[in-house]
Amino acid sequence: MKNINLQIAERLKAARSALGLSQRELAEKCGWESQSRVGNYELGTRKISAEDAVTLASALGISPGELMFGNESDKVYVQRSYPVVGKVSAGPWQEAIEPERIRDIEHWEETTKRVSDDSFWLEVDGDSMTSDKGITFPKGMLILVDPKANHEPGSYVIAKLTEENSVTFKKFVIEGGEPYLVPLNNDYKTIPVKRDCKFIGVVKDMAWNESL
Structure with a gap:
């Protein structure tokens, strides 16, 4: 490959x-x-x-x-806007972000990706998803999350540890038949996916936060 x-x-x-x-x-x-x-x-x-x-x-x-x-099934079709609902940690587990009421959200970001109506943007907060090679998601970058998309090995996902009400942004992989959440920054540890881990959505697009 x-x-x-x-x-x-x-x-x-x-x-x-x-x-x-x-x-x-x-x-x-x-x-x-x-x-x-x-x-x-x-x-x-x-x-x-x-x-x-x-x-x-x-x-x-x-x-x-x-x-x-490079998702061939997600060709450009129509530009639409989705709300920026908050920040998500790209480091250790952080407190979960509860989406605000849609009508109260002032910051919306556009995309041409084909995603569900329930999609939303999150701002990356942390450096565990930065890398010197390939794809990188630096602090301050916006990521578009589709809660209706199915995750698969290689997907970049938002996952929630339900018992602790906390969320994180990582890459989903299967190693030795076991699921893991993997950071792109080698300074951070891989997180085993346990039963109390719930997948919130799959990252479908990214953009710089022009409001910064």
């Missing part, structure tokens, strides 16, 4: 080619002086930062999630 950087590189090149853009033209649309950044991204030799992923996706007319996650 190709590494994550090469998978993202292929999606980037395909999206650029579909628009008939050269690397230089795409770089100009992104506001970059040199095409070398695009070239390195398409070779997979340079990791795409979260900020550049948002910039590239905007220039290509796709969502950052489609570029980084």
